[in-house]
Amino acid sequence: MKNAHDELTQLALDLTLGVSSADRFRRLLTTIRKLFNCDASALLVFKEQQFSPLAMDGLAEEVLGRRFSIEEHPRLEAIARAGDIVRFPADSQLADPYDGLIPNHEGELQVHSCIGFPLLANDRLIGALTIDAFDPTAFDTFSDAELRIINALAAASLYTSLLIQKLENQIGVIPQSQLLSNPDKKNSIEMIGNSAVMTELQAQIKAVANTDLSVLITGETGVGKELVAASLHAQSLRNEQTLVYLNCAALPESVAESELFGHVKGAFTGAISDRRGKFELADNGTLFLDEVGELPLSLQAKLLRVLQYGDLQRVGDDRSLKVNTRIVAATNRALHEEVKAGRFRADLYHRLSVFPIHVPPLRERAKDVVLLAGFFAEKSKNKLGINNISIAPEVIHLFLHYAWPGNIRELEHAINRAAVIAKSQSKSGYIVLLAEHFIINAQVENDSEQDSEDHQNSADHLQINLRQGLREATDALQLSMLKQAYQDNNHNWAAAARQLQIDTGNLHRLAKRLQLK
Numbered sequence: 001m002k003n004a005h006d007e008l009t010q011l012a013l014d015l016t017l018g019v020s021s022a023d024r025f026r027r028l029l030t031t032i033r034k035l036f037n038c039d040a041s042a043l044l045v046f047k048e049q050q051f052s053p054l055a056m057d058g059l060a061e062e063v064l065g066r067r068f069s070i071e072e073h074p075r076l077e078a079i080a081r082a083g084d085i086v087r088f089p090a091d092s093q094l095a096d097p098y099d100g101l102i103p104n105h106e107g108e109l110q111v112h113s114c115i116g117f118p119l120l121a122n123d124r125l126i127g128a129l130t131i132d133a134f135d136p137t138a139f140d141t142f143s144d145a146e147l148r149i150i151n152a153l154a155a156a157s158l159y160t161s162l163l164i165q166k167l168e169n170q171i172g173v174i175p176q177s178q179l180l181s182n183p184d185k186k187n188s189i190e191m192i193g194n195s196a197v198m199t200e201l202q203a204q205i206k207a208v209a210n211t212d213l214s215v216l217i218t219g220e221t222g223v224g225k226e227l228v229a230a231s232l233h234a235q236s237l238r239n240e241q242t243l244v245y246l247n248c249a250a251l252p253e254s255v256a257e258s259e260l261f262g263h264v265k266g267a268f269t270g271a272i273s274d275r276r277g278k279f280e281l282a283d284n285g286t287l288f289l290d291e292v293g294e295l296p297l298s299l300q301a302k303l304l305r306v307l308q309y310g311d312l313q314r315v316g317d318d319r320s321l322k323v324n325t326r327i328v329a330a331t332n333r334a335l336h337e338e339v340k341a342g343r344f345r346a347d348l349y350h351r352l353s354v355f356p357i358h359v360p361p362l363r364e365r366a367k368d369v370v371l372l373a374g375f376f377a378e379k380s381k382n383k384l385g386i387n388n389i390s391i392a393p394e395v396i397h398l399f400l401h402y403a404w405p406g407n408i409r410e411l412e413h414a415i416n417r418a419a420v421i422a423k424s425q426s427k428s429g430y431i432v433l434l435a436e437h438f439i440i441n442a443q444v445e446n447d448s449e450q451d452s453e454d455h456q457n458s459a460d461h462l463q464i465n466l467r468q469g470l471r472e473a474t475d476a477l478q479l480s481m482l483k484q485a486y487q488d489n490n491h492n493w494a495a496a497a498r499q500l501q502i503d504t505g506n507l508h509r510l511a512k513r514l515q516l517k
Contacts, residue, residue, distance in 0.1 A: 021161035062391055075094045075095070085116070090112065095387050102132070117154060215232060218331060224359060244281045253299070256295070262277030282323075286326045289330070293332075297345065369399045372412075392434050398440070410440075419437075493508065
């Protein structure tokens with residue numbers, strides 16, 4: 001290796017510097033590319049039987065959002081089980097996870113060099129380093145001994161980063177005994193994205209997770225409020241207990257009290273036995289009240305009492321029960337406006353929003369949409385049994401210029417639909433998602449605020465495709481009207497129902513069927 005000794009010496013020094021993990025990984029891959037003159041390299045962490053990219057060089061940006069299950073990727077499985085350097089022959093029949101994901105090189109990479117480095121610490125697999133080159137003889141001049149030096153340095157770099165991360169998490173958050181007994185428990189909930197607003201969101205979650213403070217999660221429909229609640233629970237000392245979910249919007253008022261607090265046998269017609277409510281089920285754990293703004297006023301007073309005193313009464317029972325339940329609530333309403341309008345109790349609002357967390361919409365998350373697209377594309381690949389799936393550059397451009405009114409949920413559905421269409425048109429197990437596979441119409445934002453707020457343009461630029469069936473066209477029209485009414489009424493479903501002249505319950509069911517909520 002020409003100048004290899006100097007490069008390796010510098011690499012070893014770089015890895016001891018007090019720099020961030022991201023900088024350390026970038027230095028590692030930069031040196032790798034110089035040493036091997038490879039076309040692509042990637043550093044991945046191994047957890048829960050899957051590899052997650054931490055850094056990459058020469059690969060499409062969306063790869064950082066992918067999660068590679070070893071059950072779905074035989075090359076990565078081979079690396080995970082090898083315990084030593086793995087050289088894949090140029091004519092290997094094992095599908096390469098990066099096929100179609102190296103920019104400017106489209107199509108299947110049937111002939112190329114690939115080496116996998118399993119990264120071990122204390123005889124435990126913690127990650128992998130992969131290098132790829134289009135020249136099938138690119139790595140022939142490197143001995144296994146030289147490759148093992150790289151392997152050791154990469155493993156040391158990753159292990160150092162993971163150890164620092166664990167120590168930071170351990171300080172004042174979770175007892176060491178709990179971390180050692182279940183090291184991955186705390187980080188089992190993952191939110192994809194590295195934008196500044198997501199970094200701030202994760203910092204807020206970390207700050208409040210290990211307290212018993214009530215948290216109110218706000219944000220538009222489809223931004224991932226439920227995932228934030230799950231992350232709060234996973235990072236708390238209550239994570240060994242239950243996280244109980246309750247959708248307040250789906251609760252008929254007649255059974256809402258029973259769902260929350262339980263009932264005793266004979267309390268009402270149909271109460272044939274005692275039943276615990278969600279508060280009891282979440283005792284010593286966390287209760288997630290989704291769409292809490294939909295709770296009727298009559299129930300809000302009873303909920304407030306439980307939050308204030310920690311005791312409840314089952315419906316039909318005079319006895320009080322003590323519970324130790326942490327409340328995390330979520331809403332897409334502006335609850336302070338609901339309080340002003342008399343639709344939500346001010347005292348309950350202040351009790352729930354001790355620590356408010358706002359989840360940013362996808363349009364404010366910069367290039368997170370690219371990582372999320374890769375994440376959902378990989379999930380679609382696994383569900384549909386496709387060998388490889390990639391996203392065309394023009395689609396990435398479209399994603400970056402679309403407003404995503406339905407946020408992450410809309411992106412996931414768009415990817416899934418496009419993957420199904422692309423698979424039906426493909427004659428092989430390798431597909432590329434093209435702009436024609438999507439029905440979203442990206443609108444480049446106009447610099448004029450007046451144009452962006454123009455009522456005519458805010459109806460999501462409804463377009464009826466004459467080749468659609470009547471059901472699809474009707475759904476498109478209903479979806480546009482629902483979105484517009486929801487916007488016109490400041491995200492208030494009840495007011496939107498009045499404008500549309502339909503029952504509120506029917507509106508909720510229609511919105512769910514159209515995947516608007």
